[in-house]
Amino acid sequence: MNTKKYYITTPLYYLNDKPHIGHAYTTIAADILARHLRSKDIPVHFQTGTDEHGSNIEKIAKEKGVDPKAWCDELSADFRQLWKMLNIKYDYFIRTTDASHEAAVQAVFEKLIKSGDIYLGSYDGLYCRSCEAFYDEGELKEKNCPIHGRPVEQVSEETYFFKLSKYEPALLKHYEEHPDFLSPRYRAQEMINFAKSGLKDFSVSRTKVSWGVPVRSNPKHTVYVWIDALLNYATGAGYNPENVSPDFRTLWPADVQLVGKEIFRFHGVIWPAMLMALGVELPRKVYAHGWWTINGDKMSKSRGNFIRAEDVVKDYGVDALRFFLFREVTFGQDGDFSLEAFKRRYNADLANDLGNLFSRVMNMAAKYLDHRLPVKPESSETFRELSSWTPAIHHSMEALQFSEALEKIWQGVGTLNRLVDTKKPWEMAKTSPEALKPFLHEMIWCLRLIAGWIDPFMPDTASRMHLQLGVGRTDDGTEPQKVPPLFPRKQDEKPK
Numbered sequence: 001m002n003t004k005k006y007y008i009t010t011p012l013y014y015l016n017d018k019p020h021i022g023h024a025y026t027t028i029a030a031d032i033l034a035r036h037l038r039s040k041d042i043p044v045h046f047q048t049g050t051d052e053h054g055s056n057i058e059k060i061a062k063e064k065g066v067d068p069k070a071w072c073d074e075l076s077a078d079f080r081q082l083w084k085m086l087n088i089k090y091d092y093f094i095r096t097t098d099a100s101h102e103a104a105v106q107a108v109f110e111k112l113i114k115s116g117d118i119y120l121g122s123y124d125g126l127y128c129r130s131c132e133a134f135y136d137e138g139e140l141k142e143k144n145c146p147i148h149g150r151p152v153e154q155v156s157e158e159t160y161f162f163k164l165s166k167y168e169p170a171l172l173k174h175y176e177e178h179p180d181f182l183s184p185r186y187r188a189q190e191m192i193n194f195a196k197s198g199l200k201d202f203s204v205s206r207t208k209v210s211w212g213v214p215v216r217s218n219p220k221h222t223v224y225v226w227i228d229a230l231l232n233y234a235t236g237a238g239y240n241p242e243n244v245s246p247d248f249r250t251l252w253p254a255d256v257q258l259v260g261k262e263i264f265r266f267h268g269v270i271w272p273a274m275l276m277a278l279g280v281e282l283p284r285k286v287y288a289h290g291w292w293t294i295n296g297d298k299m300s301k302s303r304g305n306f307i308r309a310e311d312v313v314k315d316y317g318v319d320a321l322r323f324f325l326f327r328e329v330t331f332g333q334d335g336d337f338s339l340e341a342f343k344r345r346y347n348a349d350l351a352n353d354l355g356n357l358f359s360r361v362m363n364m365a366a367k368y369l370d371h372r373l374p375v376k377p378e379s380s381e382t383f384r385e386l387s388s389w390t391p392a393i394h395h396s397m398e399a400l401q402f403s404e405a406l407e408k409i410w411q412g413v414g415t416l417n418r419l420v421d422t423k424k425p426w427e428m429a430k431t432s433p434e435a436l437k438p439f440l441h442e443m444i445w446c447l448r449l450i451a452g453w454i455d456p457f458m459p460d461t462a463s464r465m466h467l468q469l470g471v472g473r474t475d476d477g478t479e480p481q482k483v484p485p486l487f488p489r490k491q492d493e494k495p496k
């Protein structure tokens with residue numbers, strides 16, 4: 001018997017450029033959720049990967065004078081390396097150039113041609129090369145692509161269409177019966193309105209693009225890159241309509257599919273319609289998060305405000321980045337990234353609140369405690385109170401309300417800091433040494449709780465704390481030690 005695993009996906013990242021902070025954001029979110037669930041012994045499958053076909057990549061490779069596959073190999077490796085640096089533990093990394101994926105995409109196409117959900121026709125339309133998508137006149141912004149702000153081209157070609165129109169009633173019914181399918185709720189209405197506005201069949205093959213998956217029964221067509229990419233969530237889990245792997249039953253349906261709001265339409269409308277056409281169950285939740293601006297501006301290379309995760313990590317460490325992205329902004333909404341805000345939070349929340357608390361307690365423990373592991377302080381009011389918060393924190397995590405969880409955790413950190421301030425253990429050492437030990441024991445257990453809570457967000461910090469706090473030790477041989485600061489304070493560049 002196989003238990004269903006909790007299946008989490010990120011979008012496949014398109015290999016037209018090196019990874020930036022936006023890619024890191026989605027992937028870290030998936031990793032936080034995956035780590036949280038694993039800590040509760042829930043079997044998780046976390047898939048990410050790279051989207052490697054289409055005219056854009058063909059064009060870039062040509063400009064660079066390299067083979068498109070060689071370009072993709074190099075850039076895809078950059079993504080994997082970044083995920084390693086950011087401490088992201090995915091279970092499967094799919095590339096749309098993987099042979100098994102390509103075969104499954106071809107099989108899907110043939111199946112849908114046979115069922116009549118995909119049919120041959122011809123298309124005249126306005127096309128954005130960067131989106132690799134057609135737009136209606138009304139969708140354009142000042143005659144430009146609404147996403148890229150660039151001119152669109154009038155394009156006419158023989159093409160296969162997907163019968164999206166047929167699935168409009170079924171989609172609307174699904175949205176209504178599964179209110180969590182399109183999440184967060186405040187982003188759902190736009191998708192529902194779009195579906196209600198009358199869905200049109202849309203083009204799903206190209207004859208002008210050679211870098212893609214050829215249609216098996218008509219190879220002058222390649223499968224439209226978005227169709228190819230969307231299918232990864234199923235093919236990566238073992239789906240091929242001609243030969244479904246037993247794995248698929250343990251993974252499907254996907255439980256949470258994280259996407260950026262700019263691709264919600266592909267994931268909230270087209271993707272479920274494709275699955276309906278294939279007779280495959282729909283994912284449980286598609287969650288669209290917001291965008292990061294940089295100092296108030298949209299991030300772009302031309303503006304020169306392109307922020308790479310590597311640069312932030314170099315100065316502040318991986319955990320500080322993982323913390324900031326999910327503390328600063330409610331996951332789902334748009335946020336603004338500025339190094340000033342980053343430094344402020346780093347110094348206040350990490351260096352001061354958590355870092356100081358930890359070193360104050362550990363330094364006192366090193367000085368005044370013996371080598372024994374402290375017994376759980378069941379009678380401690382603070383410990384009992386803090387322990388009772390765990391279900392609420394877990395609930396926030398599972399609802400993807402990461403900032404809410406962190407806020408609560410930092411309430412705990414604040415409580416402990418106040419307790420140290422009022423109890424003044426350094427004075428207790430002189431005036432009432434018999435009360436000092438139980439107090440430090442209590443603090444150690446409370447810090448263990450905190451370390452457990454922050455683990456999905458800041459795994460390195462949590463494991464350093466765990467080590468110092470003797471978590472996982474069964475013997476009594478642990479010796480509290482003076483510890484280097486978890487988060488060394490960053491000085492202001494400008495003198496005060």
Ligand SMILES: [Zn+2]
Pocket residue numbers: 128129130131132145146147148149
């Ligand atoms: Zn565009």
